[in-house]
Amino acid sequence: xxxxxxxxxxxxxxxxxxxxxxxxxxxxxxxxxxxxxxxxxxxxxxxxxxxxxxxxxxxxxxxxxxxxxxxxxxxxxxxxxxxxxxxxxxxxxxxxxxxxxxxxxxxxxxxxxxxxxxxxxxxxxxxxxxxxxxxxxxxxxxxxxxxxxxxxxxxxxxxxxxxxxxxxxxxxxxxxxxxxxxxxxxxxxxxxxxxxxxxxxxxxxxxxxxxxxxxxxxxxxxxxxxxxxxxxx
Amino acid sequence: xxxxxxxxxxxxxxxxxxxxxxxxxxxxxxxxxxxxxxxxxxxxxxxxxxxxxxxxxxxxxxxxxxxxxxxxxxxxxxxxxxxxxxxxxxxxxxxxxxxxxxxxxxxxxxxxxxxxxxxxxxxxxxxxxxxxxxxxxxxxxxxxxxxxxxxxxxxxxxxxxxxxxxxxxxxxxxxxxxxxxxxxxxxxxxxxxxxxxxxxxxxxxxxxxxxxxxxxxxxxxxxxxxxxxxxxxxxxxxxxxxxxxxxxxxxx
Numbered sequence: 001x002x003x004x005x006x007x008x009x010x011x012x013x014x015x016x017x018x019x020x021x022x023x024x025x026x027x028x029x030x031x032x033x034x035x036x037x038x039x040x041x042x043x044x045x046x047x048x049x050x051x052x053x054x055x056x057x058x059x060x061x062x063x064x065x066x067x068x069x070x071x072x073x074x075x076x077x078x079x080x081x082x083x084x085x086x087x088x089x090x091x092x093x094x095x096x097x098x099x100x101x102x103x104x105x106x107x108x109x110x111x112x113x114x115x116x117x118x119x120x121x122x123x124x125x126x127x128x129x130x131x132x133x134x135x136x137x138x139x140x141x142x143x144x145x146x147x148x149x150x151x152x153x154x155x156x157x158x159x160x161x162x163x164x165x166x167x168x169x170x171x172x173x174x175x176x177x178x179x180x181x182x183x184x185x186x187x188x189x190x191x192x193x194x195x196x197x198x199x200x201x202x203x204x205x206x207x208x209x210x211x212x213x214x215x216x217x218x219x220x221x222x223x224x225x226x227x228x229x230x231x232x233x
Numbered sequence: 234x235x236x237x238x239x240x241x242x243x244x245x246x247x248x249x250x251x252x253x254x255x256x257x258x259x260x261x262x263x264x265x266x267x268x269x270x271x272x273x274x275x276x277x278x279x280x281x282x283x284x285x286x287x288x289x290x291x292x293x294x295x296x297x298x299x300x301x302x303x304x305x306x307x308x309x310x311x312x313x314x315x316x317x318x319x320x321x322x323x324x325x326x327x328x329x330x331x332x333x334x335x336x337x338x339x340x341x342x343x344x345x346x347x348x349x350x351x352x353x354x355x356x357x358x359x360x361x362x363x364x365x366x367x368x369x370x371x372x373x374x375x376x377x378x379x380x381x382x383x384x385x386x387x388x389x390x391x392x393x394x395x396x397x398x399x400x401x402x403x404x405x406x407x408x409x410x411x412x413x414x415x416x417x418x419x420x421x422x423x424x425x426x427x428x429x430x431x432x433x434x435x436x437x438x439x440x441x442x443x444x445x446x447x448x449x450x451x452x453x454x455x456x457x458x459x460x461x462x463x464x465x466x467x468x469x470x471x472x473x474x475x476x477x478x479x480x481x482x483x484x485x
Binding site: 023024025026027028029030032034035038039041042047048050051052055056058059060061062063064065066067073101102104105108109111112122123125126128129136137138139140141144145147148149150151152155177180181187189190191192193194195196197198199200201202203204205206207208209210212213214215216218219220221222223224225226227229230233 | 262
């Protein structure tokens with residue numbers, strides 16, 4: 001495992017910030033994989049790998065929007081961990097493009113584990129509100145502020161802890177897996193991951209737009225233009 | 234309705250900033266109820282008697298109860314509730330309004346933001362990536378575009394809610410909320426169509442395999458997910474395929 005205490009601390013702080021952004025404050029979408037994984041890559045010295053992982057995870061994230069009170073994966077800390085996994089160099093013998101699909105797979109798993117910790121946070125928030133029930137019923141402003149700040153601070157700590165655990169647990173696993181996969185499978189693995197991610201994004205976009213009148217013509221026009229641009233570049 | 238009394242700038246700013254933390258204590262009993270009270274609190278200090286007065290305490294107690302809505306459009310409710318409290322509306326009417334506006338604000342926000350603006354900004358950033366923009370450019374485009382809409386929506390909501398008070402339902406008929414999602418969805422379809430082939434091309438890192446195979450896999454997967462929507466999740470399929478590929482690579 002190849003990570004300094006300084007880098008781990010920075011990743012933990014980034015994970016805490018993007019985890020807080022997801023629900024509690026300020027919901028500016030810094031928690032989206034595109035942003036969180038790219039920033040993690042930049043912190044680890046390889047912004048290009050972070051961006052690549054972020055784009056691939058963003059394609060998956062298009063499928064899981066936080067509608068209503070539904071339970072959904074938490075992409076922020078998971079994307080920070082995935083970006084770090086792709087960007088932190090292992091030993092020279094096991095580095096290569098196949099780190100990207102490993103990081104994407106790890107990011108997908110972490111997102112759903114992280115989502116479970118949000119359920120625990122909401123139950124914790126409920127217990128805090130319960131402790132202040134009498135004051136809240138009486139309209140005590142100190143209680144309102146205390147409940148709100150407790151939720152925000154605990155969410156920040158939760159997201160940071162989750163990020164640190166993900167990074168520390170997954171780096172050795174990545175090194176082991178990458179030593180098995182090194183070689184000709186790297187480029188094919190990246191291509192396969194890209195195809196799966198783009199396919200999932202395509203399905204997600206269809207779900208979003210298929211009730212819109214005339215959507216198919218807009219989609220087809222875009223696909224025709226995109227395919228031509230890709231062919232002639 | 235008489236003209237809204239002018240809120241001091243400092244009060245308006247405090248309410249506006251607190252709106253960004255409206256989900257800070259989200260839980261399964263009162264949802265964002267405590268966040269609504271937290272956001273409205275600076276304006277409620279203007280009630281007769283100030284912070285020590287019974288009107289302030291009664292209002293704060295009322296607004297820390299159950300409330301659920303889209304977090305961005307909660308600004309509309311906070312503006313309306315603050316106006317109603319400062320106008321001295323009957324608490325029964327205020328309670329009725331709180332109950333009635335949860336559903337419409339949730340539905341309108343989900344449609345406009347989670348199923349509209351966010352996917353739009355996301356596919357716009359994917360297109361920028363596919364066209365070769367730098368990491369800084371892609372991230373700045375996404376964060377900048379999304380937050381122009383995000384911050385504007387919260388500011389408009391607070392302003393419209395405070396202006397109209399309990400008659401704010403008319404604001405939900407605003408062209409932005411009625412026609413906006415339609416135009417945004419068309420934009421999403423067009424830009425996603427443009428972006429996805431270009432993303433696939435850039436992601437391949439220039440390796441020599443034919444892109445045709447990858448395009449066919451992506452199209453087949455998208456069609457299958459569209460056909461069986463609600464029955465299979467794309468991420469689960471993705472995990473299964475990737476795990477299968479890794480196992481094949483290790484065992485072969």
